Amino acid sequence: MIRLSFSPETNSLLVKISLKDNTVNLYQRACCIFSSESELLQIWDFSGQTSQFVMNEIINLPNISSGKPGKETLLELHVNGFFVTTTETNERSAELSRTENSLGKSQVKTNGSSDNLSLMLTDASPSGSGYRGIGLLGLTGLQNLGNTCFMNSAIQCLVHTPQLVDYFLGDYQKDINYKNPLGMNGELALAFGELLRKLWAPGAVPVAPRMFKCKLAKFAPQFSGYNQHDSQEFLAFLLDGLHEDLNRVKCKPYIEAKDAEGCPDEEVADEYWRNHLARNDSIIVDVCQGQYRSTLVCPVCKKVSVTFDPFMYVTLPLPSTTMRTMTLTVFSTDGIMLPTPFTIAVPKCGRLKDLIDTLSVACSLRNDETLLVAEIYKNQIFRLLDEPSDSLALIRDDDKLVAYRLPKVSETYPLVVFLHQQVERSYSFGVVASNWKPFGVPLVARIQDLSSGSEIRNQFLKLLCPFLMPVEDVVNDYDGNETGNTVNENSKMEDIVSPLVSDSDVGSDSGAENDFRLNTDFKFYLINKLEPLEIKMNKPVSISRFTKKFDVSVHWSEKMMEKYDTCLLSSLPEVFKPQLFTRRPQESISLNKCLEGFLQEEPLGPDDMWYCPRCKKPRQANKKLDLWRLPEILVIHLKRFSYNRFFKNKLETFVDFPIHDLNLSNYISHIDSQLSNCYQLYAISNHYGGMGGGHYTAFVDHGHSRWFEFDDDKVFAVSEDRIKSSAAYVLFYRRVREA
Structure with missing residues (x-):
């Protein structure tokens, strides 16, 4: 009696010969079956599919005495010299190393016992010509039909699940439930079974799962087309669909849920499980x-x-195991401190309140101050982060954040945002064109008095004080001329260090002269929905008393671009940026x-x-x-x-x-x-x-x-x-x- 079976769990072919009061001629008869020159060796699975391999040489067996009555003797088969020893006589098996097509030259090897024989199968042509080894069963790829790697990955995991391989290589069609309203008329199970058999066929080449994908798209339109999808979502649908198609329960009984309060959990769990199996069996x-x-x-x-x-x-x-590192730049509105970046650690699942509390400690925020956090994008305030309960997950690593220190007493005053503009010149066919281009980080302040435009200018100049270039650097730019004369340093220094002179200090009869001087200084425009409106120094600003925030565009002259360190105003780090040639800690x-x-x-x-x-x-x-x-x-x-x-x-x-x-x-x-x-x-x-x-x-x-x-x-x-x-x-x- 010979039983030949394939075990997908160990990827081996087991040849078992029952030895019951038989003599050595049993071995000879068995080996003739496996080594006939004129006949093909046929290996059948339960579904009736046939794979055929040729054995070229008759195996000459030694004269081995008969085994003990009632014992099962195994022939151990090995390919390409790969040999695995076993310990238990009645469960001894050999693993077929999986290569690619037909069996090669055969040799006999005995294990030294009277009732066990190990048959070693080796490659007849190591150089690659002639015969090749038996196919690497199951090591077959799936072609990508266009973003179908999510499907291929999940399928390969399932088709290498031992129990599923045994099942779908067997007579699984007897379990198909064609009448299940929750199923797919058995079509999904048939398509999956056919695909699995192709992947486990000897000598298989990469398979294009077009038929399976068509069936999938028919019953799950979300997976139609060739978009990217989630392999776990596909896996969940496939397992549920296979269950319903293969559900052995043809008519599901109605089971009323009972109140099990006070009953032992073991009894309740067993009852729930029995009720589940009564309706679901696959x-x-x-x-x-x-x-x-x-x-x-x-x-x-x-x-x-x-x-x-x-x-x-x-x-x-x-779960998050570390804190998140974030870098923000703090801008002061007191006209003294330069912008300073601070790197803080906050919980990944934290809120904006956690960030503000941590940053307040890091920058030594006073009790009479508050922080206003904003995201900067393209030299504008993209959004204000003013809701304490907002999740920090909304802030990405490549965002750029600033925090403005503002006095608490001014929270009821309107917030003015100063946006910087500079002249950009372009040359085309000998013609010079000039336009205004935004630059730098916006500055903000709260203004109580809007009786005249000069109040806005004074507040802006106060914010710019920390950015003034050192006096000696600016003076050196004006030292000497073509005749070797020296510029009046006193008048130049006075012009540099006294930018806070208010128009109120100038007589009212000199307003026109002052406006002319500001043309080489800064020009301010109120941004509204229609068009920018120029702000006059000696006239009130047309802002409603109900306005909480308004934007002012500031045009910088070339002279002012030289007077202030605009590099400090323009450099802004990202929330998190890895160092060069270093990786973020995993x-x-x-x-x-x-x-x-x-x-x-x-x-x-x-x-x-x-x-x-x-x-x-x-x-x-x-x-x-x-x-x-x-x-x-x-x-x-x-x-x-x-x-x-x-x-x-x-x-x-x-x-x-x-x-x-x-x-x-x-x-x-x-x-x-x-x-x-x-x-x-x-x-x-x-x-x-x-x-x-x-x-x-x-x-x-x-x-x-x-x-x-x-x-x-x-x-x-x-x-x-x-x-x-x-x-x-x-x-x-x-x-x-x-x-």
């Missing part, structure tokens, strides 16, 4: 589904509600920390209220999740992507996950002595890149810790120490027996 439930215990506590009446719900995968949050966190964060108690959000049956009102209850029943295949989704109404973000946190020894005994609330809580990693779906664009690949363990990377149609071996990275997105674990 290979997906058998392999991938576990059970949560969900506990809700009303914050008012302390009502406790316990339910037990099935899960297909576990989504773990990535966050690292263990998978255990992620599990602890997932299982900790937390209040429900205001948009996710729980209706308390005792209070008869929606309540923001406290929720606690516990792992109660673990599946054979545990899928862990690392929540790297976060979304809100403003923007999307990806966390590049490095998660240190175990490969061989994930023990969940400390995280499961219900211990079943018959089941192991130890898991081993066998596949990873990776995402590289950011939110705007990225790429998915997969790592797969093909048995005995031999890892391969699946990058669409490319498949190549990788070392185990390479599979841990910050790109790991979805982890696939299988249950193993505890040591």
Whole structure:
């Protein structure tokens, strides 16, 4: 009796020969079957598909005495010299090293025992000509049809799940539920089964999954077209769709939920699970589904509600492990201090209030002062950050922020924003064209008296005082002339150090002369919706008394550009900018920390209220999740992507996950002595890149810790120490027996 089977879990072909009171001629008969010159060796799977391999030489067997009655003797098959020793006689197996097409030259090797024979199969032509080895079963890539790497990555993880390989290589069609209204008429399961068989066919070339994608788009329009998608979202849909298509329950019974208050959790959990299986029975439930215990506590009446719900995968949050570093530039309005950058550390999940409190300490803010934070973009205030509850996640690393120190007593006065303009000249065909171009960081102040334009000018000159160039530098610019005469330094210094002279100090009859002098100084324009309105020094500013903020455009003359250090006014650092040739420190966190964060108690959000049956009102209850029943295949989704109404973000946190020894005994609330809580990693779906664009690949363990990377149609071996990275997105674990 010969039984030939393929084990996808170990990637080996086992040839078992039962030896029951038979003599040595049994060995000869068996080897003739596998080594006939005229016949093909046929390997059949349960579905009836045939793969054929040729053995060229008759194997001459030694005269081995008969084995012990009732024992099962194994022939150990090896290819290309790859040999794995085994210890148990009745479970001895050999692994076929997977290469590419037909079997090569055969040799016999004995293990030295009377009832065991090891058959070594080697390549007939090491140089590559002639025969090649048996195909690397399962190491087949998927072609990218256009941004379908998300689909390819998830599929490769699933088609290397041992239980699913056994199932879809078998007679799975008998389980298809064509009448399930929640299913896809069996079409999704048939398309997936056909795709899996192509990927596991001997000698397969990269497969183009067009038919599968067509079926996917038919039942999930969100995945139609060729846009980028999330591999975890695709995986969730595929698992649910396969379950419904393969649900063995043709008519789901109606089961009324009972009030189990006061009953032991074990009894309640078992009843929930029985009720679930009564309506849901498929290979997906058998392999991938576990059970949560969900506990809700009303914050008012302390009502406790316990339910037990099935899960297909576990989504773990990535808690922030470090503070966020941010750099802001503080501008003073007292006319004394220069702008000063401050680098502070704030919580990543913090609010604007946390930033202001930390920055106030860093810049020694006085009790009579307050900070106004603004984002600068293209030399303008893009937005004022004036809501203390705003999330700091809204601030990006490449933003440029300033904080203006303002006196508290002036908070009721209107805020004036000074925007700087300078002349820019361009030359075209010998013609000189001039236009005004914005530059520098806006300056702000609060003004009480708007009786004349001179008040605005005086306030602006006060803000500019810290930017005055050193006197000796400016004087040197005017030293000497063509005749060697020296400029009157006293008059020049007076002009430099006395920019605060107010028009009120000049007689009213000299207003025209003063305006002429200001043409070589600064010109001020009130910005409104229609067109800029020039501000006259000796006339009131036309601002409504209800105005809280207005903008003033300041035109700088070339003389003033030389008098002030505009470089100090223009340099503004980003919130965070890595140093040259250095990388930002990578966050690292263990998978255990992620599990602890997932299982900790937390209040429900205001948009996710729980209706308390005792209070008869929606309540923001406290929720606690516990792992109660673990599946054979545990899928862990690392929540790297976060979304809100403003923007999307990806966390590049490095998660240190175990490969061989994930023990969940400390995280499961219900211990079943018959089941192991130890898991081993066998596949990873990776995402590289950011939110705007990225790429998915997969790592797969093909048995005995031999890892391969699946990058669409490319498949190549990788070392185990390479599979841990910050790109790991979805982890696939299988249950193993505890040591």
